[in-house]
Amino acid sequence: xxxxxxxxxxxxxxxxxxxxxxxxxxxxxxxxxxxxxxxxxxxxxxxxxxxxxxxxxxxxxxxxxxxxxxxxxxxxxxxxxxxxxxxxxxxxxxxxxxxxxxxxxxxxxxxxxxxxxxxxxxxxxxxxxxxxxxxxxxxxxxxxxxxxxxxxxxxxxxxxxxxxxxxxxx
Amino acid sequence: xxxxxxxxxxxxxxxxxxxxxxxxxxxxxxxxxxxxxxxxxxxxxxxxxxxxxxxxxxxxxxxxxxxxxxxxxxxxxxxxxxxxxxxxxxxxxxxxxxxxxxxxxxxxxxxxxxxxxxxxxxxxxxxxxxxxxxxxxxxxxxxxxxxxxxxxxxxxxxxxxxxxxxxxxx
Numbered sequence: 170x171x172x173x174x175x176x177x178x179x180x181x182x183x184x185x186x187x188x189x190x191x192x193x194x195x196x197x198x199x200x201x202x203x204x205x206x207x208x209x210x211x212x213x214x215x216x217x218x219x220x221x222x223x224x225x226x227x228x229x230x231x232x233x234x235x236x237x238x239x240x241x242x243x244x245x246x247x248x249x250x251x252x253x254x255x256x257x258x259x260x261x262x263x264x265x266x267x268x269x270x271x272x273x274x275x276x277x278x279x280x281x282x283x284x285x286x287x288x289x290x291x292x293x294x295x296x297x298x299x300x301x302x303x304x305x306x307x308x309x310x311x312x313x314x315x316x317x318x319x320x321x322x323x324x325x326x327x328x329x330x331x332x333x334x335x336x337x338x339x
Numbered sequence: 340x341x342x343x344x345x346x347x348x349x350x351x352x353x354x355x356x357x358x359x360x361x362x363x364x365x366x367x368x369x370x371x372x373x374x375x376x377x378x379x380x381x382x383x384x385x386x387x388x389x390x391x392x393x394x395x396x397x398x399x400x401x402x403x404x405x406x407x408x409x410x411x412x413x414x415x416x417x418x419x420x421x422x423x424x425x426x427x428x429x430x431x432x433x434x435x436x437x438x439x440x441x442x443x444x445x446x447x448x449x450x451x452x453x454x455x456x457x458x459x460x461x462x463x464x465x466x467x468x469x470x471x472x473x474x475x476x477x478x479x480x481x482x483x484x485x486x487x488x489x490x491x492x493x494x495x496x497x498x499x500x501x502x503x504x505x506x507x508x509x
């Protein structure tokens with residue numbers, strides 16, 4: 170699919186079928202994320218792919234408790250991809266995870282999948298939350314600034330009108 | 340160009356011809372950046388496109404002074420695109436600017452241009468630096484977390500080997 174079409178069709182999906190992703194599809198998505206740049210070429214991101222339902226439900230419960238959001242859900246998506254970065258690289262970690270997630274958004278569109286950026290991870294730091302990350306072998310010194318849910322879309326969300334100001338000094 | 344090819348060919352370019360971009364080309368790049376997502380769909384980014392040589396040289400000089408880097412240069416690129424965000428949205432501003440710059444990287448590749456992410460803006464806060472931003476009509480309450488130089492590549496950098504760990508819980 171032409172990149173113009175990918176960029177124009179990319180949307181945030183919030184409803185998914187129950188169909189899980191096979192590992193080949195996941196690897197194709199991650200290949201494109203890993204190809205995306207990192208500040209100073211640090212390549213210090215780690216990707217954690219979760220389709221295990223018990224882990225997903227535990228994470229929703231623990232996060233919902235800390236966020237004060239009853240029934241907090243990953244939108245029923247079968248697959249969650251966490252991107253984590255070492256905390257000691259500061260804002261570069263936020264940048265690098267955002268770059269990877271942008272690449273994943275495009276990659277999901279390219280492969281006919283739906284995706285939605287999940288931004289609540291950076292607000293979570295409870296002991297129970299950290300224990301789940303530890304169980305996922307995410308290093309202690311890493312922060313999950315954001316993640317992405319992915320799955321086969323159950324419906325197509327309407328396109329959003331986009332407009333941002335541009336100033337020229339040519 | 341197919342998105343797979345764009346993602347694989349995207350590189351950081353650090354040498355450029357002197358040829359400026361025409362406004363139509365700039366607008367095609369920015370169209371793709373503006374289509375990229377923003378956290379909570381805030382669409383609060385502002386783009387500032389600079390090809391005016393005096394402004395570019397003044398900015399290099401003022402930034403080089405603050406960064407303690409003699410001869411600080413935007414790699415001889417003819418065009419600099421700044422992405423700014425309101426400071427009060429915090430990390431979301433860092434995320435949103437990173438998303439737009441990732442889209443610009445792909446867009447530059449798609450249109451046969453070279454680009455390089457410039458990450459020093461967030462380290463600058465001198466009075467002289469802020470005066471240049473004000474001259475560029477960048478709002479007082481905005482921060483430039485990053486920018487991008489763009490131009491026609493004078494050479495092709497070698498591809499970098501990319502590798503980042505993935506863990507599966509399927």
